[in-house]
Amino acid sequence: MSQGRVFSRPVSTEPVHVTIVLPCYNEQDHVIDEVERICKAMDASGHTYELMAVDDKSTDGTLARLYEAAPNYPNMKVVPFQHNSGSGTVRRIGSQQARGDIVVWTDADMTYPNERIPELVDILDKDPAVDQVVGARTTEEGTHKALRVPAKWVIRKIAEKLSDSSIPDLNSGLRAFRREVSLPYLRLLPPGFSCVTTITLAFLCNQHPVQYLPIDYAKRAGTSKFHFTKDAYRYILQVLRMIMYFNPLRVLMPVALWLLGIGVVKAIVDQVRQPFYLPSNTVLIFVTGMIIGSMALLADLIVRSRDD
Numbered sequence: 001m002s003q004g005r006v007f008s009r010p011v012s013t014e015p016v017h018v019t020i021v022l023p024c025y026n027e028q029d030h031v032i033d034e035v036e037r038i039c040k041a042m043d044a045s046g047h048t049y050e051l052m053a054v055d056d057k058s059t060d061g062t063l064a065r066l067y068e069a070a071p072n073y074p075n076m077k078v079v080p081f082q083h084n085s086g087s088g089t090v091r092r093i094g095s096q097q098a099r100g101d102i103v104v105w106t107d108a109d110m111t112y113p114n115e116r117i118p119e120l121v122d123i124l125d126k127d128p129a130v131d132q133v134v135g136a137r138t139t140e141e142g143t144h145k146a147l148r149v150p151a152k153w154v155i156r157k158i159a160e161k162l163s164d165s166s167i168p169d170l171n172s173g174l175r176a177f178r179r180e181v182s183l184p185y186l187r188l189l190p191p192g193f194s195c196v197t198t199i200t201l202a203f204l205c206n207q208h209p210v211q212y213l214p215i216d217y218a219k220r221a222g223t224s225k226f227h228f229t230k231d232a233y234r235y236i237l238q239v240l241r242m243i244m245y246f247n248p249l250r251v252l253m254p255v256a257l258w259l260l261g262i263g264v265v266k267a268i269v270d271q272v273r274q275p276f277y278l279p280s281n282t283v284l285i286f287v288t289g290m291i292i293g294s295m296a297l298l299a300d301l302i303v304r305s306r307d308d
Contacts, residue, residue: 259289
């Protein structure tokens with residue numbers, strides 16, 4: 001791996017069914033509690049699994065705690081990054097290196113009910129038609145709650161409109177999906193929090209069935225790494241980027257048609273007011289609509305000719 005990882009023990013070659021990717025960054029006070037909760041639930045489920053605990057160059061004692069606890073959790077593999085790369089990078093590399101048929105993403109901050117991970121896996125096992133199961137949070141307990149709730153609602157509604165799908169939770173950090181299905185889309189994951197939005201939209205835009213399982217969401221332990229302004233901007237940008245990547249007509253063509261319609265109506269009004277005279281702003285509106293429409297068709301042609 002490019003990060004120069006060192007494993008806590010020799011990597012087992014025994015087949016496993018589930019790989020759980022757990023990004024860890026400055027979680028020293030509770031990371032072992034989270035590891036114990038995950039391993040206890042998975043041991044009781046009967047699923048063969050590996051827990052990939054990735055330390056994203058923590059500045060506290062997280063890595064030391066993981067190494068210390070490793071002998072007590074034989075299914076846990078500790079992976080130290082040599083520099084801080086972001087949770088998206090951790091999840092991308094973890095998913096690419098996973099040995100399990102099913103990959104689970106979650107967090108180490110005690111917010112998600114990780115004891116329910118086997119439920120997500122069971123849904124995939126029982127229904128081959130489902131490719132991803134997302135833990136849909138029923139409450140919002142994060143920081144900046146007064147700002148996050150309306151902002152996330154707006155972003156989610158935009159994503160629903162552009163993807164033509166119902167999305168109860170766009171950016172939940174708890175999900176399970178089929179690794180084989182995800183492989184073409186892992187390279188699209190950004191390094192930050194919006195990686196969860198990306199994998200949701202990648203599946204939906206390519207007609208991979210996604211199921212949502214309602215879950216509780218607890219107040220996080222430790223300090224949040226979420227920055228409202230910066231991360232909200234990244235979320236909305238990533239939504240538009242993913243829709244443009246898979247279905248550019250949904251983003252560009254409505255704008256083009258509106259401009260063309262406005263241009264035609266304005267041209268008619270202009271002719272009624274002053275026959276045989278077409279103002280430059282009317283021409284500009286109409287031509288802009290034509291250019292955006294042409295770009296939409298060209299982008300759609302590129303998408304359809306791409307071999308993904």
